[in-house]
Amino acid sequence: MSRKILVLPGDGIGPEITAEAVRVLEALNKEGLNLEITTGLLGGCAVDATGEPYPAETRAKAEAADAVLLGAVGGPQWDTLPREQRPERGLLGIRKHLNLFANLRPAILYPELANASSLKPEVVSGLDILIVRELTGDIYFGQPRGVEERDTEWGRQKVGFNTMVYAESEIRRIAHVAFQAAQKRGKKLCSVDKMNVLECTQFWRDIFEEVAKDYPDVTLSHMLVDNAAMQLVRAPKQFDVMVTGNMFGDILSDEASMLTGSIGMLPSASLDENNKGLYEPSHGSAPDIAGKGIANPLATILSAAMLLRYTFGLEAEAVRIENAVRMVLAQGYRTADIYEEGTRKVGTREMGDAVLAAL
Ligand code: NAD
Ligand code: IPM
Numbered sequence: 001m002s003r004k005i006l007v008l009p010g011d012g013i014g015p016e017i018t019a020e021a022v023r024v025l026e027a028l029n030k031e032g033l034n035l036e037i038t039t040g041l042l043g044g045c046a047v048d049a050t051g052e053p054y055p056a057e058t059r060a061k062a063e064a065a066d067a068v069l070l071g072a073v074g075g076p077q078w079d080t081l082p083r084e085q086r087p088e089r090g091l092l093g094i095r096k097h098l099n100l101f102a103n104l105r106p107a108i109l110y111p112e113l114a115n116a117s118s119l120k121p122e123v124v125s126g127l128d129i130l131i132v133r134e135l136t137g138d139i140y141f142g143q144p145r146g147v148e149e150r151d152t153e154w155g156r157q158k159v160g161f162n163t164m165v166y167a168e169s170e171i172r173r174i175a176h177v178a179f180q181a182a183q184k185r186g187k188k189l190c191s192v193d194k195m196n197v198l199e200c201t202q203f204w205r206d207i208f209e210e211v212a213k214d215y216p217d218v219t220l221s222h223m224l225v226d227n228a229a230m231q232l233v234r235a236p237k238q239f240d241v242m243v244t245g246n247m248f249g250d251i252l253s254d255e256a257s258m259l260t261g262s263i264g265m266l267p268s269a270s271l272d273e274n275n276k277g278l279y280e281p282s283h284g285s286a287p288d289i290a291g292k293g294i295a296n297p298l299a300t301i302l303s304a305a306m307l308l309r310y311t312f313g314l315e316a317e318a319v320r321i322e323n324a325v326r327m328v329l330a331q332g333y334r335t336a337d338i339y340e341e342g343t344r345k346v347g348t349r350e351m352g353d354a355v356l357a358a359l
């Protein structure tokens, strides 16, 4: 049986960074992994070709695949399109369509990058946290949403609105993912909410307390999101696994990425209940550096490692990729985003070459 991977390069730096991750997968494939790699369109490139950010052909390919490797989508040239046609809708669409509710974003500081972080080395050295972000609910998908004329306390006028909403079953399933992830690590889980203001997140906290009874070996704590944002830069090593909703998780994971030196280092896995998954760097399409060949491909290469681990159970191969990344950092290879004096500044392709050599 072949292992089917759909590659969706997307927009901006997406094609540049996925090309390097695919080279890594192909190198391992020569050793008989039986990976069958196909490509498709998602995001702005799909809008340009078909008028839709998540066209039917890509939907069919995504259904047929075991795993999806994605670059990034979006860019200023599509920002004025109607919302349904924007590249980001394609990404939200594939996440929802494949029921990828569990987003794992590990933030690990490689010792060689201790000085690339904007925080003091002693604050971040040895950092290894996992952010579990719920990915198919919350204000991202809640109804009603929109902009309309309404009577307000300031008179009749246009109003913009979105809805934060979580069903009990959605909270329970992400809670189980988070507790089980904590069980395999340091057995500490911190759930992040805003229960002092938002009913929806009080409900989230209550359900987490209930699910905690199934995991007596895991210590559950709760933190308000504003404090969590502060604690992440004050003393990030207090965290083992953090779990939160879609919107807070989006923001906190970008924040956590800077602890690791650069957003170009943070991979992610988005999983359904059967380990079908979409794997992508946590960053975006970086229009400011697209086409220059200078983007950091390591988050995408590390996402390919997560793909082998979570969807196919190929732990040894995943570790090989991760060790190769460690090795190139130890050898001093740096893209511009993690460059510091005394290291070797390289572009996207040369970084890919170095990882291949280290493999
Ligand atoms: P961004 O993550 O694309 O870029 C933020 C900054 O980080 C930029 O300065 C960029 O150059 C830098 N950066 C990002 N990835 C990098 C890498 N691999 N190597 C070196 N530097 C890197 O965020 P943004 O500018 O807010 O968004 C740009 C576009 O990307 C928007 O259209 C947004 O909607 C989209 N976006 C897509 C995804 C995704 O596809 N998963 C995620 C976030 C943003
Ligand atoms: C991410 C991105 C997406 C999100 C956008 C592009 C829809 O920021 O993957 O973190 O908000 O989830």
Ligand code: MN
Pocket (backbone or CB within 6 Å): 250, 251, 254, 282
């Ligand atoms: Mn984001």
